[in-house]
Amino acid sequence: MAKKLLLIDGNSVAFRAFFALHNQLDRFVNADGLHTNAIYGFNTMLDHMIKAVKPTDMLVAFDAGKTTFRTAMYDNYKGGRAKTPGEFSEQMPYLKELLTARGIQHYQLKDYEADDIIGTLAGQADAAGYTTTIVTGDRDLTQLTTANTTVAVTVKGVSEVERYTPEHVQEKLGITPTQIIDMKGLTGDTSDNYPGVTKVGEKTALKLLKQYGSIEGVYENVDAMKKSKMKEHLIEDHDLAVRAKVLATIKRDAPITVKLADLAYDGPDTEKLIACYEQLGFESFLKKLKTQTATPAKPIAFTELTKANIAELAQFTKHVTFYLEMPTPNYHTSAFAGFAIGDEDKWYVSRNVELLLEPVAKDLLTSMTVTKDVFDMKRTMVGLNRLGIQLGKVDFDLLLVSYLLDTNDNSNDLGRLAEQHGYPDLQSDEVVYGKGVKRAIPDDDQRFFGHLAHKLAAISALKPQLLKDLEANEQAPLYDDIEKPLANVLAQMEMAGITVDSSRLKAMGSQFKERLSEIEQTIYQEAGEEFNINSPKQLGHILFEEMKLPVIKKTKTGYSTAVDVLEKLAPQAPIVANILRYRQISKIQSTYVEGLLDAIHSTDQKVHTRYLQTLTQTGRLSSVDPNLQNIPVRVEEGRRIRQAFVPSHPDWQIFSSDYSQIELRVLAHITHDENMQAAFKAGDDIHAATAMRIFKLDSPADVTPNIRRQAKAVNFGIVYGISDYGLSQNIGITRKAAHNFIEAYFTEYPGVKAYMDAIVKQAHEQGYVETIAHRRRYLPDIHAKSFNLRSFAERTAMNTPIQGSAADIIKIAMIRMQNKLKESGLQARMLLQVHDELIFEAPKEEIPTLEKLVPSVMDSAVQLEVPLKVESHFGDTWYDAK
């Protein structure tokens, strides 16, 4: 096999890494107080280069010390340099340990620099027919490039490199790699502190070399040059130039004791590397390592299920573990790859899901007495439903339970989740199936079936402990009475889907298209040139550089062109209003017209969203493929998108009910604040009531719309975990004024103040906060040293019980609602949930019934210290249900 050698200039790259991550020096400290930023950056570079080069041989060269043969000939060589920071030096021994653990040799040689080791080895490698890549932060090493040796110079930190080949050197400088030495001879090097010829810089040097080829060539011809200052300097500084050339020349014959033949790279010693990463506190590298090198699958016994032995499934009479494999995330459309079923005594597996339709299998799955343990019951239900099977009683859903125990455990990868809970024998899907375009179900039965059997084994093995943990957290009712029944309800809603009138959408689409091209032309005229209006970068260039509008806000990567910025600029240039208009329509067009059209199933003209039940940190649902929880409503133009959401039968209507102010009512409940509760009990307008209190108004008549708007913002701010700065930004007042509002608010609602203090304290003490249904959110950052992280965690502590309890309430209402619909024999169907709102379709005749039934179910879902209020609307489309 062709040999590929990777040579790394250790000191140079480590130094680059150190300064690239210098502003984060404090973040990169391990448990022992050791700085690790240079090691971290170095390691990133290694991953990068190994992936890019795939070396067969490797070595990292280091400088041996301060004195070298160069300092011997010129004692000011590299003189005058700033002292190496202690935070850097302390990392070097650990870097070398890391290299050893990674199976990479390192070498240093007394009296020589790393360059010379590299130059010598690269020369030997060239002669032996290797392909060599040299990594360094020092451009001088480009003198080593040959047809078979590339020099990769780090730019912008260490993860990005510029590759120098002889052609690239020629292109950039117009000289050959070896002429680089002559150039350095003429110019000298300020960073290494040796002079060349006075007044000769890169430009002049290049010109001379193009004409005369080398330093020697220059001096052979110096007498013939016409009289000039440069000629005088050349003659005068001849010795300096000759010395500089020697100093700049990298040795190709250093007396190294390391042999080219001994540099084989065979990958890391995983165990050592893990220990190393642990010591350094490199969490992300640990994680990466574990996914890459998961221990080979442990053998597991399984039986392939066939028609011949399917009768054996009758042995499962009490409970069974089941897993249905669908290779893509969208279970409404995914193919079926196979399944596994069984218990600790025997795992059965097959690729043929048709077998599930055999009576013995189907009876087992639909049974309400034989309980099922699964991973992701909603996914399983929808998948089975497509095969014509109704999943019966589920006892344990590993995904749901681990999410409830810790909302961060929401990985849809059973392998990773199992590992987190201390079951190491299951590989992740990424390892077994691959990722990206290479993802595929293995043809190898052993491998695929073994993986499926391990999945069942993991579900089964983790069940007892996780259920015990749930019990210990007082979360069993949350699981049994809310999340598990809810999974069922959500599955039915998703399968029902909602009908979308595609011709209506298309008609809107062509209108928007016309409008867009009109506005586009106007914008081009106003800008004086054509550009991509959707590109924040190009737009920023036009507005802030060409048109010189004032920069109001910057992002990490450039000028901000967000709405709030553009609104401030609008009075100054007419183009801005047009851009806002363009953005608005373009958003509706791309996301809602085109996006929604793509999501319609051709079979039934419906969209079938998936609600993610185990994702959010607060207990809310989220909706994907398509997201039906962010269909426009605030602006009329976008709102018309809702006209395309229609009932699935003629003479049916869309019916919707929403909770009014549910979060503030929850706030009044959990804070026990008497004043706030009184307002809700009296049926007052809460924002007006707040306005009267914080602005000390006597009569409701004094509450102007603007005052009410401000009070509303304060109410919202409280729910979000208020800060004076945030409030001031939101309603455009000074920070001081915002501060005063908040003070007044807390004086008027003392219960709220007491609660906010208490919940933050509680979060500090126990590390988590809870909702009324004992949903838990851990807040590790509550102890962070960083003000930012800690403040964020404190705001979260205030917000999560409110947002999360509201989520609990509507979940309970949904379960009861679905039961009511079934009991009452109504045809109405619950289709969507949008956080505080439920949307149904129903025959016209049932609307009066729903108008009573739905609000009564929703407002009685839980008993709070304040009443819950529900409002209902209906109409021929979702748009008309207002």
Place this chain on the structure above:
DNA sequence: TTCTTCACG
């Protein structure tokens, strides 16, 4: 992939 922007509660 990551960033920016913008749609919703």
Place this chain on the structure above:
DNA sequence: ACGTACGTGAAGAAC
């Protein structure tokens, strides 16, 4: 003195 409102998903551009 620090630099933020809470929770989401999708599209398009740039890397």
